[in-house]
Amino acid sequence: MAGQTWLVLGASSALGRAFARRAAREGAQLLLAGRDTADLADMAADLRTRFNAEAEVLAFDAVSPAGHDALALRLGAVREPNILLAFAVMPLQAALERRPEQAAAVIGTNLAGAASVMLRLLPVLEEKPGARVVVIGSVAGDRGRPRNYVYGASKAGLHALVSGYRGRLHRAGVSVTLVKAGPFDSGMTFARTDLRGIATTEAVADSCWRAAQRRRNVIYSPTRWRWIMAAVRAIPEPLFKRLDL
Amino acid sequence: MNDVALRDEDAGLATGQGEWVRLRLWAAGRHASAAQLVCRPDRPARVVQAVPAPEGRSLIARGGGQSHGDAGLNDGGAVVLTGRLDRMLSFDAASGILVAEAGVTLGDVLRTFLPRGWAPAVWPGTGLATLGGAIATDAHGDNHVHAGSFGAHVMWLELVTPRGTLCRAAREEAPELFEATLGGMGLTGIIVRAALRLAPVSSAFVAVRHQAVGSLDALLERLSAAAAAHEHASAWIDTATSGLARGRGVLQVADPAEAPRRKPRLWHGKWPGPVFPRLPNTILRLQGERRYRRAARPGGIAFRWPLERFLLEAGRPSAVRLVCVLPLESVGAATRRLFDIAERGSALPSATARMMGTHAGGMLSLARPGVELTLDLPAAATLPDLMHRLEREILDREGRVALASDAYLTDHGFAAMYPRLEAFRTVLAHIDPDMRLQSDLARRLRLRDYVV
Numbered sequence: 001m002a003g004q005t006w007l008v009l010g011a012s013s014a015l016g017r018a019f020a021r022r023a024a025r026e027g028a029q030l031l032l033a034g035r036d037t038a039d040l041a042d043m044a045a046d047l048r049t050r051f052n053a054e055a056e057v058l059a060f061d062a063v064s065p066a067g068h069d070a071l072a073l074r075l076g077a078v079r080e081p082n083i084l085l086a087f088a089v090m091p092l093q094a095a096l097e098r099r100p101e102q103a104a105a106v107i108g109t110n111l112a113g114a115a116s117v118m119l120r121l122l123p124v125l126e127e128k129p130g131a132r133v134v135v136i137g138s139v140a141g142d143r144g145r146p147r148n149y150v151y152g153a154s155k156a157g158l159h160a161l162v163s164g165y166r167g168r169l170h171r172a173g174v175s176v177t178l179v180k181a182g183p184f185d186s187g188m189t190f191a192r193t194d195l196r197g198i199a200t201t202e203a204v205a206d207s208c209w210r211a212a213q214r215r216r217n218v219i220y221s222p223t224r225w226r227w228i229m230a231a232v233r234a235i236p237e238p239l240f241k242r243l244d245l
Numbered sequence: 246m247n248d249v250a251l252r253d254e255d256a257g258l259a260t261g262q263g264e265w266v267r268l269r270l271w272a273a274g275r276h277a278s279a280a281q282l283v284c285r286p287d288r289p290a291r292v293v294q295a296v297p298a299p300e301g302r303s304l305i306a307r308g309g310g311q312s313h314g315d316a317g318l319n320d321g322g323a324v325v326l327t328g329r330l331d332r333m334l335s336f337d338a339a340s341g342i343l344v345a346e347a348g349v350t351l352g353d354v355l356r357t358f359l360p361r362g363w364a365p366a367v368w369p370g371t372g373l374a375t376l377g378g379a380i381a382t383d384a385h386g387d388n389h390v391h392a393g394s395f396g397a398h399v400m401w402l403e404l405v406t407p408r409g410t411l412c413r414a415a416r417e418e419a420p421e422l423f424e425a426t427l428g429g430m431g432l433t434g435i436i437v438r439a440a441l442r443l444a445p446v447s448s449a450f451v452a453v454r455h456q457a458v459g460s461l462d463a464l465l466e467r468l469s470a471a472a473a474a475h476e477h478a479s480a481w482i483d484t485a486t487s488g489l490a491r492g493r494g495v496l497q498v499a500d501p502a503e504a505p506r507r508k509p510r511l512w513h514g515k516w517p518g519p520v521f522p523r524l525p526n527t528i529l530r531l532q533g534e535r536r537y538r539r540a541a542r543p544g545g546i547a548f549r550w551p552l553e554r555f556l557l558e559a560g561r562p563s564a565v566r567l568v569c570v571l572p573l574e575s576v577g578a579a580t581r582r583l584f585d586i587a588e589r590g591s592a593l594p595s596a597t598a599r600m601m602g603t604h605a606g607g608m609l610s611l612a613r614p615g616v617e618l619t620l621d622l623p624a625a626a627t628l629p630d631l632m633h634r635l636e637r638e639i640l641d642r643e644g645r646v647a648l649a650s651d652a653y654l655t656d657h658g659f660a661a662m663y664p665r666l667e668a669f670r671t672v673l674a675h676i677d678p679d680m681r682l683q684s685d686l687a688r689r690l691r692l693r694d695y696v697v
Contacts, residue, residue, distance in 0.1 A: 014287070014329070039288045042346075046332035049343075050357050190266065190285055 005078045007031040007071075009060060009117065010087025012039050014186035015136060018205035019084055021046075024053035026209075031078075033060035033071065034087070062087050062113025063105075068120040076124045082132040082212065083121065085114055090151045090188045103150045110154035115161055122168070129173030132212045135162045137180045139220070142229045145245050166217065175215035179208050182225035265299055270324060274313045274564045276624055277652050279320035279685055287329035289346070289403075289411070289437040296409040296435070296681070298323035303683030304407075306435040308378030309350055311371050313566040314652040315685035316382070316430050322683055325435055327377050333357065334438070341443040342400060347377030347436040352557060358443055359553055366444035367395045372557045377436040382649035383428030383610040385601070385617075387479040390472045393604030394612050396427035398442045404434035407677040411437070425672040427607030430648055432673060432682050432692065451477070451555050452502035453548055457541035461492025462577045465598065465616060468496060469573070472600035476500045477555075482596040483537055484584050485530040492581060494598075495540040505549040529593055563595065563621035565628060568611070568647035569639045570601050576616045579642040583635055587622065590631035594620040608669040611647045629653060648686065656691040 006023045010016045011032035020030050024047045032040045037057050044055035058074060061067055075081050088110045096103050114135070125131050140148050141155030159178060166176035183189045184199040199222045207221040220226040232245065265282040272278065282302060286292045298304040306325045307317035317324070330348035337343075341363055343354065351365050352372025358364060369384035378384075380402060384395040392398075401415035404426060412434065414423035426433045458464040464480055471478040475498040482494040540546055571579045580596075587594045601617045611617075625631070632653035639646060645662045646654050660666055673693065680693050687693055 012288070017287075036288070036290075039290070042288070042332050042334060045334045049333040049336050187285075187287060190264075 004028040004082055005031065005080065006082045006084060007033060007058075007075060007078075008084045008086060009033050009062075010085070011043060012036050013086050013088075014201045015181075015184075015205055015208070016084070016086040017043060018201040019086065019208055020055075021050070022202070022205045022209045024051040024055070027051075027053070028082075029054040029056075031056050031058055031074065033058040035059070035061050060117075062109050062117065065116040065120070068117050071117065072120050072124050075121060076127075079128075080130050081124070081128055083125075083134070084208065084212075085118070085133070085135040087113070088136070088138075088151075088155075088188070090148070093146070093148055093150065096150050106150050107154045107157070110151070111157040111161070114158055118161070118165055122165075125169055125174050126172045131174045132215065133165070133169070133174065133176045134208055134212045135176070135178050136208070137162065137178050139180050139182045139225050139229050142180065143233055143240075147245070175212075177208075177211050177216050178218045179204075179211060180218065180220045180225065180229070182220065182222050182228070184222070265323065268324075270307065270310065270318055272313055272315060272318065272652065273311050274566065274624075276313070276564045277315045277318060277685070279315070279318035281319045281321060282323040283326060284323070285326040285329050289330065289405070292325060292327075292330070292405045292435050292437050293409055293411060295325050296405055296407065298681070304435075304681055305684040305687075306347075306377065306381070306431045308348060308375030308381075309371070309373040311374045311378065312382070313563075313650040314648070315689065316649060316651075317378075318685045319683060320685055327375060327435070327437075330377075330437060341445060342440050343443055344438065344440045345376055346438055347375060347380075349376050350374065351376065351379060354441075354443070355553060355556060359446065359449060362445055363443040364446045364552065364556075365395075366392045366398045366442065368556050369395065376439055376441060377431075380427060380436055380439060381429060381431045382647075383607045383612070384649065385612060387477045387599045389604070389612065389617070390600050390602040391476070392444070393602065394427075394606050394610055396606030396610065397604055398444075399427065400440040400442055402426060402436055402439040404436045406434040407679065407681040421668075421672050422676065424606070425608050425669050425676075428610035428648075429607060429669065430609065430686060430692075431684065432687055433676055434682070446501065446552065448501040448503060449552050450502050450504045450549050451499040451552050453497065453499045453550055453555065454545055455540040455547075456496045456498075456545035457493070457537050458496055459490070459493050461494070461580060464492070464494045464496060465577055465580075468598060468616070469600055471496060471498050474498075478600065480598045481536070482580070482598060483533040484587075484594055484596050485533040491584065493537060495536060499555060501552075502549055529595075564624035565622040565632075565652065566650040567594075567620040567622065567632065567635060567653075568617065568650045569620075569644045570611060570613055570615045570617050570647075571639070571642055571644040572613075572615045575642050576618075579638065579644065580616075580618060582638050582642075583618070583620065586634050586638060587620065587631065590625065590628075590634070592622045592625045592628070592631060594622050596620050608665040608672070609648065609663055611645060611649070613645060615644075617647075648690075651686070654690060656689070656694075659690045659692075 006028050008016050008020050012034045034040050037059050040057040044057050047053040047055040137159050138155040140152035141159050144152045162178045184204045185201050204221045211219045265284050268283040269280045284295055303322040305319045308327050327348035330346035333345040335344045351374050368386040379395045403413050406412045458467050468480045477499040480494050480496050597619045599617045601615050603614050636658045640658055
């Protein structure tokens, strides 16, 4: 296990941070990619101080594909790279309905940005059998709900993207894991919940790590959301449209 | 504004109005609560953006929320949670100086550095307290005679001032601000980073001894001697017995020791005992009797524990906690009076005592030479009245009530207990002329009612 190298895309996010710590604890080397490089430098210092881990900061912006080439180049130099995709935006649905032009930005980041960087990294990954890719999806992508459907749509698209990507890379010996995350204690959910009875970021990061090590295809985290979403998906549409879930 | 927030990959925090959320927060004993706007910045730059608070509200920082009082509450105002400022930025293994963000918990520091032979020099009794919170309350532990208060080990700190600028304070650099911030209950600004000097630990184990002592005066005398001779010393006082035996107790001392040959038995973990607020007095009496008798065996109880377990072991938070320092001369008589008052108020307290040395770091630090007494009281209907009577008694004995756990102190009592209050107010008037920082505690104690 020691000696893995993880590229974390969106390393300033709560989950990105927690996952970086989880990986560093196992002796992994970290490449932290995100927009706020000053903050990532602090995070890299944290990994060095706590775990004596090697950490490097890379500038990355999902919505500016021009920078993705440099990322692919850097990853090409790593012998056995692993990737975590942990960036997303989730504005309130009400805010999107007031300003519809923002919906494009949500899909642009969560789906188009992810597609852009994943496709850019495809040729690199094909050369690296044994690599792991973990993509953070969402239970919101399993079925659109009035409360969160633009974000849900971007994640549903991402799920399809990951599914195809998994098949594409399967022959190359690269595993692609989709983690469908339920609500957990991150910056996204902070303003929407009262912090009680919500899964910790560390627990979700831990399940991401274990799923990657076991090369799982799709997991739900926290696990109970598998059954909750199975029930939600089973509700017939005529009834579902009347519910306020 | 919104577009910027949207393009931020982890938007949702402290970049605009939308990141503030209305939340009800509770004090540690769940006795006090307040509803306010809350945000949780995850990097220092976003703390700067959170000042000033929206809608012209007042603001206070809140760390681990371990205070029993209302120091981390701001009813109708705004609160910045520092829990996500949790990065450790550097550690110098030669000097033991750790630079970390303010939301790092002390338990986190302990677990990270104990395997490397370092630990916080001062341990405030809970691992959930944050670095920033320990500085803002100038916390202390059961080794105050040797190590002093928490602030003595802080080399420098960086805080976001009420004007929204990042400012660095140390003993040499802005010494007045530094002294005001130690124990300043968060009223000088929001601490975002600090350098803490850790203490080297010789062993990851401690040898703990419990020894029963039959009377209060003897117990306090033994405690005073033990505090000088041992690394950690504290005493549990049995308040439930009546008559001559009242005030007897168990003295606990602990020193670094070699690892035990056998696996340590961890069920000794009844210190300082969970407090069940609604337990009838009979059961408290029986519990006290059992604890006393076990420690009264010849030689007392001796066992070895991992240091981590010894430090992290904490009782369940009680409803109301009164922490006070009483001068050494009158401590015996004062303690008896406090127990009497509490009993007449039909609130049997659970009591522990620790020695306090001379060190006083900050302007509002609790520390003064004497005995620090912690009374854990059950929630009762007559509580405010009872607390005021206790306060008067402490005031008469020239004692001092700790702000960190306090929820009942009156403003005039507070002014009489803290002689450096005027100096503190002068610093506040200088750094926060618009009174942007407030907490329920500051309002109750009229901390901000100064004349410039």
